[in-house]
Amino acid sequence: MHPALSIIVFTTASGLGYGLAAALGLGLLNPALVSTKLAHFVALALIGGGLLSSTLHLGNPQRAWRALSQWRSSWLSREGVMAIVTFVPLCISAYAAIFHSRYLLLPGLLGVAGAGVTVYCTSMIYASLKSVQAWHTPLTPLCYLLFAGAGGSLLGLLFAAAGGGDTPILALLSIAFLGAAWTAKLAWRRNMENMDPLSTPESATGLGNLGRVRLFERPHINDNYLTSEMGFRVARKHADKLAKISLIAGGIVPAVLVLGVLASGASGLGVALAALAVLSHAVGMLTERWLFFAEARHAVMNYYGG
Amino acid sequence: MTCLPSNPTPKKLGLVIDLDVCVGCHACVVSCKEWNTGGYGAALSDQDPYGADVSGTFLNRIHSFEVLPEGGEVAAERGEARLIHFPKSCLHCEDAPCVTVCPTGASYKRADDGIVLVDEDMCIGCGLCAWACPYGAREMDLAAGVMKKCTLCIDRIYNETIEEVDRVPSCVRTCPTNARHFGDLADPNSAVSIMVAERGGMDLMPEQGTKPVNKYLPPRPRLPLAAAAAGREDTSGATGFFAWLDGMLDRI
Numbered sequence A: 001m002h003p004a005l006s007i008i009v010f011t012t013a014s015g016l017g018y019g020l021a022a023a024l025g026l027g028l029l030n031p032a033l034v035s036t037k038l039a040h041f042v043a044l045a046l047i048g049g050g051l052l053s054s055t056l057h058l059g060n061p062q063r064a065w066r067a068l069s070q071w072r073s074s075w076l077s078r079e080g081v082m083a084i085v086t087f088v089p090l091c092i093s094a095y096a097a098i099f100h101s102r103y104l105l106l107p108g109l110l111g112v113a114g115a116g117v118t119v120y121c122t123s124m125i126y127a128s129l130k131s132v133q134a135w136h137t138p139l140t141p142l143c144y145l146l147f148a149g150a151g152g153s154l155l156g157l158l159f160a161a162a163g164g165g166d167t168p169i170l171a172l173l174s175i176a177f178l179g180a181a182w183t184a185k186l187a188w189r190r191n192m193e194n195m196d197p198l199s200t201p202e203s204a205t206g207l208g209n210l211g212r213v214r215l216f217e218r219p220h221i222n223d224n225y226l227t228s229e230m231g232f233r234v235a236r237k238h239a240d241k242l243a244k245i246s247l248i249a250g251g252i253v254p255a256v257l258v259l260g261v262l263a264s265g266a267s268g269l270g271v272a273l274a275a276l277a278v279l280s281h282a283v284g285m286l287t288e289r290w291l292f293f294a295e296a297r298h299a300v301m302n303y304y305g306g
Numbered sequence B: 001m002t003c004l005p006s007n008p009t010p011k012k013l014g015l016v017i018d019l020d021v022c023v024g025c026h027a028c029v030v031s032c033k034e035w036n037t038g039g040y041g042a043a044l045s046d047q048d049p050y051g052a053d054v055s056g057t058f059l060n061r062i063h064s065f066e067v068l069p070e071g072g073e074v075a076a077e078r079g080e081a082r083l084i085h086f087p088k089s090c091l092h093c094e095d096a097p098c099v100t101v102c103p104t105g106a107s108y109k110r111a112d113d114g115i116v117l118v119d120e121d122m123c124i125g126c127g128l129c130a131w132a133c134p135y136g137a138r139e140m141d142l143a144a145g146v147m148k149k150c151t152l153c154i155d156r157i158y159n160e161t162i163e164e165v166d167r168v169p170s171c172v173r174t175c176p177t178n179a180r181h182f183g184d185l186a187d188p189n190s191a192v193s194i195m196v197a198e199r200g201g202m203d204l205m206p207e208q209g210t211k212p213v214n215k216y217l218p219p220r221p222r223l224p225l226a227a228a229a230a231g232r233e234d235t236s237g238a239t240g241f242f243a244w245l246d247g248m249l250d251r252i
Ligand code: SF4
Pocket: B089, B090, B091, B092, B093, B096, B097, B098, B099, B116, B132, B133, B134, B135, B136, B137, B138, B149, B210
């Protein structure tokens, strides 16, 4: 699948944003600190920015509001509805923290639930597509949720450290989420590598009982919408390298840096280490999301010899 | 509404495509583009139409496949591989995944005849339905930013202002070899249903669970090369002058 920048940025930013919102909603950051007020703002900005970015790839963005109507059947519609619904508790929480230095339990917990459900909906847009076999597994939502948790705890840790608040819980959460997320992701990748293709050129043409089917001629010489949207190929050797880079930058480096934060506490060094951990994780996540699209093979390529 | 109507729909209008007959001439591709660029909804645009990197929106495309039987001989044009031309357009699936994923309600399946359509005024051009279709039957029009797909020529088949013989999809009307047939596949007595029953009409990618309405008739069996050659070698049935010639030539 074509790795569209707008979608990669959207899923990465909104994952980080909802993760941070969940950390805030659980009351893990002291609402009296200026850094926590800033964290509320950053969470909303990441979520809002991500959503805006996701509208960039639309052919007719001026009608985007219509996407809220089909929540009965469409995960994309559910995601849109949940994103908007979740803004309510998140904004109330942000208001209470920013203007009254208070943590409100009910909006907080509602925000956590909303964030989780929204990330789940995003992941189900992909996981529900049978035509893209690598995505069509419960491991897809699991990865998205755990990665959001990891990114959120890391961001929370950064803001807690910057404000001089408590860091140990967020540090331990970060390490736990990073471990769980990458375990799930490695299982996801193994699943993709080991699966037998659900559809083949033989089943796509129905000609399998006559023999082996090979594309002889494409419909047209040049690329078309389908081949440029769904025919993206990344060389195996590059994909393997990128997967390692994403694991190191997105998982191992941040985990080691978090151990450093644990050791140094909310000192200047601690803040710097936490900031580096967030940065490294974000780079790793962008790589991971790029691969999520680039490596996934669409069933239509059975008709295009890919 | 992007929920599917209750299945099966009372009528299941669709195409039956005969892979034994199609010669891969692309006439239906051209006639489809010609009719539909001026018909239902936005025009089917081309990008860089006179340049080197030309591409465009098509609702019907012809692929050609080579099929090599198990243990078959590959010997240039005399080999055992068969070349099969393969027209492909929307199959108007009963369980159309392209419809249920649509967030706006633009994609829908008609409850009475099962035709799958896009209401272009509602489509935001998110492209998710094209991802959901395993067959590659939906293409985003890059000029209009809306999703295009085969409408089964809905503006012909019910059109009482054109002659009755023309009230079939443009591709069906055009095909010079009669490889494409249109009809109601819910009616067991329709010509298309009888064809499907007699020739073993098949679904594409049944494992995707889409339950396509359109059916494909498989190519008829062909003699293997060796058997065909053996038939030509056997002269025992010759009589009269040919029997004499056969004997004479054998003796020389
Ligand atoms: S062929 Fe594709 S576009 Fe047509 S109904 Fe089936 S899934 Fe939808």
